[in-house]
Amino acid sequence: MFVSTAYAQTAAPAGGGSDMLVQFLPLILIFIVFYFLLIRPQQKKMKEHKAMLAAIRRGDRVVTGGGIIGVVTKVADDELTVEIAENVRVRCLRSTVNLVLAKTEPTGKSGGDSTPAATTEEGESKPADTPAAGGIGKLFGRK
Known part of the structure; x- marks a missing residue:
């Protein structure tokens, strides 16, 4: 006859838990990277903004x-x-x-000072009526 005998293939062993973990490992790693690069910094920024709004x-x-x-x-x-x-x-x-x-x-806190002291973005305290860029006068010997 022209048809050869068909042999049944042996079934792959049912690996179960370790095979599933290996398949989902790249997906888990992608989620961890997304958490540390996108989600966590955004949550931190939102928390700081909320604290800033509460302190106005x-x-x-x-x-x-x-x-x-x-x-x-x-x-x-x-x-x-x-x-x-x-x-x-x-x-x-x-x-x-x-x-x-x-x-x-x-x-x-100011102890009777009528003008409030403002804080610059760097955190330095300065009186409210002094200019922010007053350092150039010091270069030329002016006070």
């Missing part, structure tokens, strides 16, 4: 979501009053604040 107080200089820069004049629960120009005040939600440019010292 009167006198802070803020930037809103629309790009408006102003000084906080009144703080309520979820609402801020921001002065963006002389005698121009805007009410905005606390959650729309993107950045706090300059933080002020609490009024109880």
Whole structure:
């Protein structure tokens, strides 16, 4: 006859647990990389932003979501009053604040000083009426 005898193939051994782990190992590694590169830094940034929003107080200089820069004049629960120009005040939600440019010292710490001391972005304290770039005068011997 022209048809040869067919032989049944032997079945592969049922590996079970170790085979499944080897198959899912690349997927698990990808998830771990995504967690450390994307998810964890985003959660940390959101936590810092939430703490910054909770710490906003009167006198802070803020930037809103629309790009408006102003000084906080009144703080309520979820609402801020921001002065963006002389005698121009805007009410905005606390959650729309993107950045706090300059933080002020609490009024109880200054000991009777009428001008609040602002803090620069580097964390250095400076009086509110001194210019930020006053170091060039020192180079030429001016005080």
